[in-house]
Amino acid sequence: MNVLIIGSGAREHAIAWKLSQSEYCDKVFVAPGNAGTSDFHTNASIDIHNFEELAKFACDFNIMMVVVGPENALVEGIHDYFQNSEYLKHILVVGPTKAGAMLEGSKDFCKAFFSRHNIPTARYQTFTEATYRDAVEYLRNHSYPAVLKADGLAAGKGVIIAQTFDEAIDALEDLLRNKKFGNAGSKVVIEEYLQGIEVSVFILTDGKEYVLLPEAKDYKRIGEADAGLNTGGMGAVSPVPFADDAFMQKVKDRVITPTLTGLQQDNIPYTGFLFIGLMNVNGDPYVIEYNVRLGDPETEAIIPRIKSDLFELFRALHDHKLGSFKLEIDPRTAATVFLVSGGYPEGFEKGKVITGLENVDKDVLVFHAGTKIVNDKLINNGGRVIAVTALGDTLEEALAKANKAAETITWQNRYYRRDIGFDLRTIKAGI
Template identity: 45%
Template structure:
């Protein structure tokens, strides 16, 4: 059994790490991979959006299943291309992946499917957007419509911040074409939670919930990032709430897309705000979250490869997922300056110090003559395990203390919200 994983970040390291534990003993490949993944799989020097080259490799190597990690290849139509060539692949087709590719598309879909979400309007004209923001007042949320690596959202607490965000996205093109349209939403209050689901077009199997920490600094201060840490389980998300999320959020979207002729297969990610009125969707993603995957997959007891095969073959109804009661906490170690301009090329030490109760997932690293060096904004994800969140948090931070690189920055309060509930 040969499996190819597309991507080279922390999420893909977690996927490869879990696949390496499969009882099917697959031969693993990853394109392009990273130094951590290279310890578990053969890394192939092909970029995630080189769709034809990846399909050529899958054909030549006799790959039995390809798993797509990041969003960009999905929105480049990799699943459509692979299926046209008779190659088995895990992930949604381009039309279904638009739930992440366009926030305006996702909001319209939620409206049509009656999924609870924040009130919104979308704009391609800067002056019209300015006028709407002034009319609505602050706090207010400004989002670039397209992909922006998790950074295209500004929670503006003042009108000045909101107008500055509009200028950054629409005038200064900070996110390129992704900001040529913006979605402006009402500000919601409550705790955030992530619920991901495996979906095969018909059947839904929820994963255990996680909570991400987007702001760069302790106490949820500073600019939004791609995620500075996660934990699972999430005390505020109980079984009753999960049942409600499946019925009110996941199921309506899946049914609507199927009725539209674009059935959804893969992972559907729902980013939720738990408001006083109940869960409301902040965003959908068309793939595993990063860094949520680094705490969710370690808790999966069912063979991940079997899950992927069941989704790809439309047989998910035959499978019940088993999850561990173990807790997991992931702390992201970021490069100095992230999420703005950040350092690269700093030597990392302590990568082999993780104990039995922790693992270090590589996200933005590179191998050089000097050793393993930093090569991205989010460099490493250190996940600790324990019988409860306190133990998992302690394990994660013990492992963090062993890792060093110039300018290393991380939050010291990951999972603290769980203890305040």
């Protein structure tokens, strides 16, 4: 069977790498892909927003399964496009319809869903430019830190944690009046700051049954010790030490089950991954957000831990047999470190030659993101460029191997965090 993966990041590279191991996959295509996916898959130079071209490609190459990586295509309705076409509706699209994708496409919609279905989350209110003065008064009486979120998609960068009232007003001005994130900031969600530690939980679901995937913790800030600006993600580890059976049972009972019940009650069809961003607050899970696809860089940490055939997992999704699917997980720890272009997440230069890949230890996985081949040379072509993932019997072993690989790969002004997993090492030590 031929499979089409939509996207160009390290997440899509990891999914392609895993699917290619299945005896049931004849050919894996990636649109548009990157330099890494071109090594052992076929890249298709198609804009992921051009549904007509993607549909034509699916027909021409007898695609039977489409796995959607990025959220934008889902929010724009790629699943609906395939579903509403007579000659495409037989294709399994792994990713929700536009209605389901609203859980990520609008923070306000998502928070209302939480409230409606009694899913634990931070208290909040939503404001627009028309209610700007109300937002100012709300912030004046708010406790700090306070969290301000652009309502729409902002590439993982639309969240500001304001430490003071003045910082909050500056952020509000940027979002609502200066349109820092364009239409994504036409509404702003202001919510209480939850004190705790984050964990990313993932399920694959048909809207009724689900399979729980390995959890992970990602690191969003550009600087070490979680300092500086938010990014798309600087690294991840899986498993997460505090996500033990007791905590995960709370997640199932208080979050996953009411989420699926809520989707059914609201008549929202859902077929695909659901990423549940949680905060562990004194042992209790609170939902920060939903994402309607796998996370990046979490995917690069959790996919290598899945020992089961990923294609068979998707087939169970198609056949509504997720409830009986037994997922086999590697008990080892995976650590992912992202190498980024100097200056990211703000201005950075492209076109720098990347070297050192051939010297990375053979048991370390290298997933490409912002890479491109020009004149037979590998160059950086984005902010986040390469993710390296290592498995180890301990967190320390996995991190040491991943950091060694990150040090080996280089280009002008490349940067990576050397402290991924720093907080989990403290937890593990019982401090």
